[in-house]
Amino acid sequence: xxxxxxxxxxxxxxxxxxxxxxxxxxxxxxxxxxxxxxxxxxxxxxxxxxxxxxxxxxxxxxxxxxxxxxxxxxxxxxxxxxxxxxxxxxxxxxxxxxxxxxxxxxxxxxxxxxxxxxxxxxxxxxxxxxxxxxxxxxxxxxxxxxxxxxxxxxxxxxxxxxxxxxxxxxxxxxxxxxxxxxxxxxxxxxxxxxxxxxxxxxxxxxxxxxxxxxxxxxxxxxxxxxxxxxxxxxxxxxxxxxxxxxxxxxxxxxxxxxxxxxxxxxxxxxxxxxxxxxxxxxxxxxxxxxxxxxxxxxxxxxxxxxxxxxxxxxxxxxxxxxxxxxxxxxxxxxxxxxxxxxxxxxxxxxxxxxxxxxxxxxxxxxxxxxxxxxxxxxxxxxxxxxxxxxxxxxxxxxxxxxxxxxxxxxxxxxxxxxxxxxxxxxxxxxxxxxxxxxxxxxxxxxxxxxxxxxx
Numbered sequence: 001x002x003x004x005x006x007x008x009x010x011x012x013x014x015x016x017x018x019x020x021x022x023x024x025x026x027x028x029x030x031x032x033x034x035x036x037x038x039x040x041x042x043x044x045x046x047x048x049x050x051x052x053x054x055x056x057x058x059x060x061x062x063x064x065x066x067x068x069x070x071x072x073x074x075x076x077x078x079x080x081x082x083x084x085x086x087x088x089x090x091x092x093x094x095x096x097x098x099x100x101x102x103x104x105x106x107x108x109x110x111x112x113x114x115x116x117x118x119x120x121x122x123x124x125x126x127x128x129x130x131x132x133x134x135x136x137x138x139x140x141x142x143x144x145x146x147x148x149x150x151x152x153x154x155x156x157x158x159x160x161x162x163x164x165x166x167x168x169x170x171x172x173x174x175x176x177x178x179x180x181x182x183x184x185x186x187x188x189x190x191x192x193x194x195x196x197x198x199x200x201x202x203x204x205x206x207x208x209x210x211x212x213x214x215x216x217x218x219x220x221x222x223x224x225x226x227x228x229x230x231x232x233x234x235x236x237x238x239x240x241x242x243x244x245x246x247x248x249x250x251x252x253x254x255x256x257x258x259x260x261x262x263x264x265x266x267x268x269x270x271x272x273x274x275x276x277x278x279x280x281x282x283x284x285x286x287x288x289x290x291x292x293x294x295x296x297x298x299x300x301x302x303x304x305x306x307x308x309x310x311x312x313x314x315x316x317x318x319x320x321x322x323x324x325x326x327x328x329x330x331x332x333x334x335x336x337x338x339x340x341x342x343x344x345x346x347x348x349x350x351x352x353x354x355x356x357x358x359x360x361x362x363x364x365x366x367x368x369x370x371x372x373x374x375x376x377x378x379x380x381x382x383x384x385x386x387x388x389x390x391x392x393x394x395x396x397x398x399x400x401x402x403x404x405x406x407x408x409x410x411x412x413x414x415x416x417x418x419x420x421x422x423x424x425x426x427x428x429x430x431x432x433x434x435x436x437x438x439x440x441x442x443x444x445x446x447x448x449x450x451x452x453x454x455x
Contacts, residue, residue: 011041013103013157015132016251017111021080021096025089028080030113030126033097037139037256042103043157043258048387048451049073049103055304055326056277057081058115059122060100061209065108065129072102076278077304079243086236097247100234105132120323148257149206150178151186152199156367157258158204161452167208167285168244169267170218175208181207181265188291189298192435194442194449201453204259216242216266221378229253231266231282238313239375240272242282250280260452261302264276269381271388275300288385292433299430299437303444306330308414308423308431311364319439322420328444330414330421339410341424341440346407353409355402355426360395363416367391394435399427408439 018033049072051059052188056075063070080096083089100111110133114122154160165186167178177328190199213225217232220239230246244250245263255263262280267273271289275281275297284292299305306327322332324340331340339351374383397423399405403427414423423431428438437445 010256011043011046011103012106012373013104014038014040014103014255016101016255017130017139018139018248018251019098019100020100021078022093023084024079024093025084028084028125032128035130035134035137037104037137038101038255039141040255040258041157043162044103045158045452045454046103047454051075051451053222053304053451055328057326060114061112062102062105063110063112064105064111067098068110071105071109073242074102074278075304076277077276079276080244082276083236087215088236090180093299096245098405099247099251108132111282115328118321118323120326120394142252142255142263145253145256146208149182149204149208151183151204153203154200155203156204157228159210159454160207161201161449162203162258162340164254164257164258164262165204165206166229166250166253166262167267168231168264169211169214169227171212171448172210172213174214174267175210177267177337178208178228178265179206181267185263185265185283185285185290185294188294192295194446197448198446200451201449203258207253207257209253211267215268218268219268227266231264233268233270233272233273242266242272242274242284244280244282254374261298262357263298263301271381271384273297279303287381289433292429292435295435296429299441299445300309303441303448304328304417305430305441305444308428310413310418310421311368313368325415325421327415329424329438329441331410332420333410333422341443344408344439344443345422346409349404351410352422353404353407353411355404355411356398357413357418360413363391363398365392388433389391395427395432396434402426 016036016038020031020033022029051073059075062072078098086370110129112124113126115125117123165182168179186204189195209228211227215225217224218350219234229244229250231242231244233242235241235243264280264282265285266285269286271287273283273293281297281301283290304327306329324332324334408424410422411426414424417420423436424440427434
């Protein structure tokens with residue numbers, strides 16, 4: 001019996017909408033910047049074009065303009081979405097460049113941007129029509145750059161999650177260092193569950209782009225560098241928070257490789273990183289804590305995981321009214337609501353789950369004070385590393401003695417708040433500088449990998 005050959009339709013191009021997001025803590029507006037036809041085919045899974053995870057502070061939908069059929073959707077978060085919760089947003093307006101990427105449609109479409117309201121429900125905030133055949137679609141290729149580095153390839157992009165590693169603050173002479181850093185942290189990724197078990201569901205790519213200066217900016221130390229992607233410490237005034245606000249530079253460089261998620265390695269040893277859901281994550285590649293920072297921040301970027309710690313200083317202000325967070329690993333335990341991870345709760349575990357919270361907070365405050373003093377005195381980074389090691393040893397010993405260690409429950413203290421928010425397990429890489437995810441976080445990561453890969 002002869003086999004019948006079926007033609008596989010080619011993947012569509014990748015279309016990107018760049019726009020400006022302007023506002024303050026109470027008002028926001030949007031304006032179109034540019035529609036870009038990226039040089040590579042769409043890398044995504046055609047069977048999972050519609051996002052059913054209900055994650056993100058925002059969501060966008062692409063619908064056929066004539067039939068209103070939903071063609072594509074994704075949840076995401078943004079720098080603006082974080083900035084609007086800071087004190088600065090109460091006294092001034094700012095503009096941020098943002099982008100939406102999706103498979104290029106054949107016919108005109110309607111794009112709708114949604115945002116969560118006070119009840120955490122998505123509501124429409126911006127709608128516009130787009131004609132993919134418009135003469136204003138920019139189809140020029142990005143500037144010629146370095147070739148894409150194949151770090152690990154396990155199959156066709158449409159069947160795999162494509163993970164791109166970029167470098168910032170690496171000079172031409174540090175090209176080899178970037179490749180070593182990228183491969184080292186890729187190994188760290190696949191030593192950590194659930195990534196270890198899902199390794200063959202990934203393709204990992206690298207892109208080297210030389211910077212003028214070695215290292216990135218750190219304004220709190222008076223350091224200002226010109227780097228290819230524009231990453232910098234001190235985002236929102238937090239000395240350890242690394243972001244780039246140059247969205248166009250980031251997108252132009254990244255467009256030369258297939259990607260769905262992006263890691264930006266910065267060529268520094270000072271502790272720091274950052275991660276925003278469905279945007280990118282960052283890590284100081286030479287920090288002693290880069291393995292932890294890399295995995296922790298990727299948890300934010302890839303799976304929308306919330307920070308579970310609550311004793312460190314952050315720039316964000318808590319909401320006026322508690323609502324159930326959209327993030328999968330924290331809960332407000334609101335009256336009458338079921339626990340979102342109830343199916344994973346260990347039998348016989350009390351909800352809320354008791355733990356020695358007061359002792360932990362006393363110790364944590366002491367460590368925060370010591371850290372702040374070291375930074376104030378501009379002490380060597382090795383002294384910060386030693387302090388963090390001391391803290392890690394103490395915490396691990398403390399948690400081993402807890403009755404509900406290793407159990408899934410609802411432990412108070414999460415989402416930057418000591419009261420009213422709960423995390424699933426006593427410890428997790430989203431809570432302390434450990435090296436593992438809790439069961440709920442693992443499940444959330446698996447769900448995202450499923451969205452982008454297929455057998």
